[in-house]
Amino acid sequence: MTDAAAAKAQAAHAGLEAPRTIVVIGGGQAAGWVVKTLRKEGFVGRLVMIADEIHLPYERPPLSKTVLTGEADIETVRLVTPDDFEALNVEAWQPDYATSIDREQRIVRTQSGRDVQYDRLVIATGGAARRLPDALVKTSHIAYLRTLDEAVALGERLRASKRVLVVGGGWIGLEVAATARKLGVQATVVEGASRLCARSLPPMVSNFLLELHRANGVDVRLHASLVALADHPHDAERIRATFADGSTLDADFAVAGIGLTPHTALAEAAGIEVQDGIVVDHFGATDDPRIFACGDVANHPSAWLKRRVRLESWANAQNQAISTAKALLGTFEPYADIPWFWSDQYDVNLQILGDIPGDAQLAVRGNLPGKRATLFYLEDNAIRGVIAINTPRELKLSRKWMNQGRTVDLATLTDANTALA
Secondary structure, eight states: OOHHHHHHHHHHHHTSOOOSEEEEEOOSHHHHHHHHHHHHTTOOSEEEEEOSSSSOOBOSGGGGTHHHHTSOOHHHHBSSOHHHHHHTTOEEETTOOEEEEETTTTEEEETTSOEEEOSEEEEOOOEEEOOOOTTTEEOSOEEEOSSHHHHHHHHHHHHTOSEEEEEOOSHHHHHHHHHHHHTTOEEEEEOSSSSTTTTTSOHHHHHHHHHHHHHTTOEEESSOOEEEEEEETTEEEEEEEEETTSOEEEESEEEEOOOEEEOOHHHHHTTOOBSSSEEOOTTSBOSSTTEEEOGGGEEEEETTTTEEEOOOSHHHHHHHHHHHHHHHTTOOOOOOOOOEEEEEETTEEEEEEEOOOTTOOOEEEEETTTTEEEEEEEETTEEEEEEEESOHHHHHHHHHHHHHTOBOOHHHHTOTTSOOO
16 A cells, blocks of 8 residues: 555545534444444544444354354443443434435435435445355245344254254354354254365365364265255254255254355445445545445455455454544545454364465464464465464464564474474
8 A cells, every 4th residue: 555545545535524424334343343433533423323233233253153152142242332332422223224325415315214414424234144045945944144133043043953054164154063063963064165164265274174073073064065955844843955966964954154245235226336345445435435335345455465355354344444434534544454364163263364375385383183283374485374273372473573574484483392482
């Protein structure tokens, strides 16, 4: 990100009046951090948040873990308490959702018939769990996991079941399977690809997760092409899955974790550029200088990756929202974080930092078949990506070196007998 880009962004907004009314569409983590940051940065104008959930902004990572087990609820996953939210003086239109954006009049209209004129608008609409095709699903005994209410309902269903079928061997599917086993529920994971988390992990780590889940009693089936999901022929309260090879599998119900579909329809209808998410610059601004976007729905130019990307992570939802909120008020600090993601499964905390191509040659520090190792991807002796398995301190140190652009010695890096520090 160059100073020229910052100057260009400032020039684009220089002719606009200071905002008196800011509208935020969405009520998730990104939206919550936008409104919190706006007040922290001194915005005293009208602030309206339009959200289709009844709950105040909350964090999603616990949904596939402690909320499912019943160890956490809305009180423990809130981004802000009701009292603190009230102190922010936000008009929360909940539950409601925006149906149109009139860019010429600068008006947002909602399903309930309300409308509001904005000086600046933030679209933080996130996304929805991708659904299995209707032609494939012929049962009501299927669950998806995206919202708090869905997590609570899924947790109740799991705790009352003996066997669950998980469709999708990505992060959500694996976390649900791990939580099911914690609850004593038998779990089968079916994945159409040749390995788990194939889009985000190199084969070495996919294999590690495969063995981890099988060691914990999960029936993992790869190359499993699902062709039908229907009520069980002899028990309407259960399901039967049929696969392309003719095999079948019975379970109490199914959970599908097959990705996220970003909520971009509102932006598209308003003529805002959309390409795998709402296209924004380093500061969260769209091609309309009064309209910004952040979080799961935003496609931004990553300074670290050197390409555009739409990130679905807790860290991105928070930090991009903070940067965007500041830009709304004329403080242009580029969002240039190194992408970071984590997952907790059984006794394993797995963190991914930076950029790791699917065919990357990784330097291994520690014992990967075991449960404590750090894997590095290097370019020109500089760390470009890290996968940390139960080694959070090594990831923290790696982040520091990556931000510094520091070169490292490969032999020292992979010598577990030498302290990284």
